[in-house]
Amino acid sequence: MNLIFEIGKEGRGLSLLPKCDVPETSLPENMKRQTKLHLPELSENEISRHYTKLAQRTHGVNNGFYPLGSCTMKYNPKVNEYAASLKGFTRLHPLQEEKYAQGALEVMQMTENSLSEILGMDAFTLQPAAGAHGEFTGLLLIKSYHTDRGDTRRTKIIVPDSAHGTNPASAAMCGYEVVSIPSAEDGCVDLDALRDAVGEDTAGLMLTNPNTVGLFDKNILEITKIVHEAGGLCYYDGANLNAVMGQARPGDMGFDCVHVNLHKTFSTPHGGGGPGSGPVGCKAFLADFLPGARVTGTPEEGLRFEAAPKSMGLVKEFYGNFLVVVKALSYILTLGKEGIPEASANAVLNANYMRVKLSEKYEMAYDTTCMHEFVMDLAELKHRTGVSALDVAKGLLDYGIHPPTMYFPLIVHEALMVEPCETEPREVMDEAVNALLELYDMAEKDPEYLHGAPHKAVIGRPDELGAARNPVVRYTFED
Amino acid sequence: MALLFSKTHEWVNMIDDTTATIGISDYAQNELGGLVFVNLPEEGDDIVMGDAFADVESVKAVSDIYSPVTGTVAEINEELLDAPEMINDAPYDAWFVKVENITETEELMTEEEYKAFCEAEQA
Numbered sequence: 001m002n003l004i005f006e007i008g009k010e011g012r013g014l015s016l017l018p019k020c021d022v023p024e025t026s027l028p029e030n031m032k033r034q035t036k037l038h039l040p041e042l043s044e045n046e047i048s049r050h051y052t053k054l055a056q057r058t059h060g061v062n063n064g065f066y067p068l069g070s071c072t073m074k075y076n077p078k079v080n081e082y083a084a085s086l087k088g089f090t091r092l093h094p095l096q097e098e099k100y101a102q103g104a105l106e107v108m109q110m111t112e113n114s115l116s117e118i119l120g121m122d123a124f125t126l127q128p129a130a131g132a133h134g135e136f137t138g139l140l141l142i143k144s145y146h147t148d149r150g151d152t153r154r155t156k157i158i159v160p161d162s163a164h165g166t167n168p169a170s171a172a173m174c175g176y177e178v179v180s181i182p183s184a185e186d187g188c189v190d191l192d193a194l195r196d197a198v199g200e201d202t203a204g205l206m207l208t209n210p211n212t213v214g215l216f217d218k219n220i221l222e223i224t225k226i227v228h229e230a231g232g233l234c235y236y237d238g239a240n241l242n243a244v245m246g247q248a249r250p251g252d253m254g255f256d257c258v259h260v261n262l263h264k265t266f267s268t269p270h271g272g273g274g275p276g277s278g279p280v281g282c283k284a285f286l287a288d289f290l291p292g293a294r295v296t297g298t299p300e301e302g303l304r305f306e307a308a309p310k311s312m313g314l315v316k317e318f319y320g321n322f323l324v325v326v327k328a329l330s331y332i333l334t335l336g337k338e339g340i341p342e343a344s345a346n347a348v349l350n351a352n353y354m355r356v357k358l359s360e361k362y363e364m365a366y367d368t369t370c371m372h373e374f375v376m377d378l379a380e381l382k383h384r385t386g387v388s389a390l391d392v393a394k395g396l397l398d399y400g401i402h403p404p405t406m407y408f409p410l411i412v413h414e415a416l417m418v419e420p421c422e423t424e425p426r427e428v429m430d431e432a433v434n435a436l437l438e439l440y441d442m443a444e445k446d447p448e449y450l451h452g453a454p455h456k457a458v459i460g461r462p463d464e465l466g467a468a469r470n471p472v473v474r475y476t477f478e479d
Numbered sequence: 480m481a482l483l484f485s486k487t488h489e490w491v492n493m494i495d496d497t498t499a500t501i502g503i504s505d506y507a508q509n510e511l512g513g514l515v516f517v518n519l520p521e522e523g524d525d526i527v528m529g530d531a532f533a534d535v536e537s538v539k540a541v542s543d544i545y546s547p548v549t550g551t552v553a554e555i556n557e558e559l560l561d562a563p564e565m566i567n568d569a570p571y572d573a574w575f576v577k578v579e580n581i582t583e584t585e586e587l588m589t590e591e592e593y594k595a596f597c598e599a600e601q602a
Contacts, residue, residue: 165541383601407539413510464538465513469564 001057004050005475008042015044038477057458059402065428066402069347069373069419073402074242076269079334080327089326094318098304105303108319109295111279111329118332118340119238119258120251121281126320127292130270131239134259134278135170135206137291137315141257141282142204142233143174144289144312154203154232160189162213162409164239167206176203183411187213187366189223198230208237209253210244210371212409214351214417224254233257233286241265242421243348243372246341257282266328277324291315346422347372350429354420357433361440365412373419375412382414387443387450389414394461395442397454399435482571484593485547485585490571497581498553500574503535503544506597508570511537514563519555519575526552526576528583533575535563550581 042050060066066073084090092104112124128134139157146154157171158179168178181197184190188211198205205227210216217223224234236250238260245265250258262277263270270276282290291312293305319325335343348371355364355374365375378389393403393416405417420429443450454460482490488507492500508514516536526532531543532552554577559565566573588596 379601410540465515468513468515468538 001053003475004040004042004047005038005477007050008040008046010041012041012043012046014042014047036477059397059400064400064402065420065424065432067404067418067420067432068402069242069404069421074264074267074421075423076267076327077331077334080268080330083330084323084326086326089323092322099302102299102303104322105295105305106299107326107329108322109299109303111325111332112295114329114332115260115279115281118245118249119236119241119260119281120249120253121258122284123287123290123294124279124281125290125292125294125315126277126279126322126325127314127316128259128278128280129316129321130263130274130276131237131259131261131278132166132170133315134261134280135166135235135237136173137278137280137312138235138257138259138282139170139174139176139204139206140291140312140315141280141286141289142235143176144310145233145286146203148289148310151231153201156201157203158194158197158205158227158232160207160211162187162211162411163206163208164212164237167208167237171206186368187211187215187411188217188219191219191222191226194223194226198226198232200231202227202230202232204233204235204256206235206237207255208239209250210240212240213366213375213412214240214243214370214373214419215366215368216244216248216371220253228254239264240372243344245344246337247344251283257286262324262328267331268324268327275321275324277321277328279320279325293319343422344372347420350420350422350424351418353426354418354429354433357430358418358436361437365415372421373417375409376416376418377412378414378416381440381443385443385447387447389416391447391450391453392416392436392439392443395439395450395453396432396435397457399431401432401435482590483547483587484590484596485545485587486596487545487547489544489547491547491584491587492574494577497550498577498579499548499550499581500577501547502574503566503570504593504597505570508567511535511542512539513537514566517559517563517566517575519557519560520552522552522555524552526550526578528585535566544575546578547585547587548578548581549583550578553577553579 061073061075088103092101098105108126111126115124116122128137155177156179157176158181159167159171160183161180162183171178179197181193182190209220227234233256234254236255236258238258241260242265257280259278259280262268262279263274288308288310289312290308292314293307295303296306297303351370351372351374355370358376362376363380365377378392382388389406393406396403407415408417409415482492484490484504488504490502490504514535514537518534520526520532526546528546528549530546532546533544534541535544556574559573
């Protein structure tokens with residue numbers, strides 16, 4: 001397919017500029033560009049067709065099943081988009097005087113309060129732009145707390161080996177040394193390894209619960225107690241909150257601070273580059289260190305911004321990705337107190353429904369009731385037939401289904417991690433289960449066929465290796 | 480020169496009692512898949528038995544490479560930095576580092592033993 005630079009003709013355009021109604025002036029010679037400005041020159045219908053063609057070559061949650069789940073592609077209700085497109089929000093300037101932006105301040109306050117209630121926290125900042133940025137901010141809270149007490153010996157952050165790769169990266173960004181602890185046989189935190197790892201140099205622990213293999217750590221209270229007794233703080237990575245929102249609260253599990261991904265759990269889009277939003281919440285004793293301007297007061301008396309007394313400063317300009325916050329609040333208010341726990345319950349029910357049906361053939365990495373996602377281990381299948389998790393994932397494309405997460409978590413070698421989400425009807429999940437069972441049979445019958453899959457998709461197997469080794473990230477013009 | 484192997488899939492080629500080159504096995508490169516990036520230590524770095532001294536990145540993931548010996552890095556294979564595919568193409572020629580002043584070596588396997596070890600790991 002041609003790129004947008006390769007279609008169209010010189011002089012073709014989409015719209016005409018209105019007549020100039022101000023005096024013309026010219027730029028000094030040295031400020032004029034010396035090379036040709038390569039803008040695509042296309043008519044409106046050419047542009048429209050180009051992007052329609054591109055859209056037809058991709059697969060989104062609007063095309064069909066997309067079992068990457070809330071981690072990547074939870075369904076985004078259209079009402080969120082409506083709320084975020086209201087002119088009162090879109091035309092607001094970040095430097096608008098507070099008295100003219102009371103509605104926006106109220107949105108921020110309501111969101112902070114709702115998130116505090118759902119997470120069991122006391123205060124929130126909406127500044128962080130996405131998940132890893134939230135992790136970074138959360139760790140800065142921990143660091144501010146220890147530094148404020150004059151306790152500078154605490155230089156280590158403990159991270160289980162099943163963690164998202166961003167956890168150790170964020171800790172390193174904060175200047176911490178990362179201590180990785182192995183998971184126990186059951187995929188959860190190894191308590192003895194944790195006891196051995198904590199000490200006077202422990203700044204904190206980063207944990208995702210349910211964890212990356214989709215299991216709720218039953219020892220969670222013991223885990224946070226061990227860290228607290230050593231003088232460290234506990235950070236909750238909210239990546240998997242979709243399984244427990246409205247059911248269990250990180251604050252009650254003993255966590256001191258958290259980040260949530262509005263663009264995952266609270267149904268704002270983040271495919272195609274976002275923007276995301278990763279608010280960070282904390283218990284009252286950490287609130288003084290929160291970044292940025294925080295909303296105080298009441299709507300009746302007037303809302304205003306105020307920085308926390310020992311604020312770490314800004315982690316992003318202004319108020320974070322505000323329109324994403326509007327979408328998330330719209331989702332929270334639409335679902336309400338009854339809908340939010342119903343969503344997480346259905347997410348878990350759907351995952352278990354698929355897990356049990358797929359257990360007929362596929363080996364589960366952890367053969368137990370899961371939360372919102374489950375991990376299949378295809379190592380045995382690969383050893384026996386040569387068909388890998390990648391081959392099965394590619395095979396799914398021929399059924400019009402987007403593959404689930406593959407090769408994550410790293411502690412399961414031939415992993416396929418399925419997260420159907422709460423919004424999928426049973427028939428859609430049945431179809432996906434049947435496709436996966438057929439692919440399993442195909443692996444045994446004709447492994448070669450699957451090595452070549454997909455056979456019907458518009459794009460076969462892109463050369464991932466070539467793309468990683470020799471990336472071409474810029475279009476080169478002939479002149 | 481017979482290669483020796485570690486349980487974490489590195490090979491060791493002992494040049495003399497205290498000098499060796501280290502790389503990763505064919506089994507390891509096959510499991511990792513096509514490599515796109517490699518991170519090596521610097522000459523003069525001390526490396527410690529059982530600790531990571533390098534990492535490799537495949538399309539799937541970044542993986543640590545563990546040192547089967549304690550010693551000092553005498554030389555690194557700079558060619559790998561620009562052409563990590565050499566590790567996939569010829570794993571036993573693609574040495575990562577040459578280590579000298581080796582004071583400690585973990586219990587290593589012969590090629591035969593290592594082959595059996597890999598088969599057991601796959602089953």
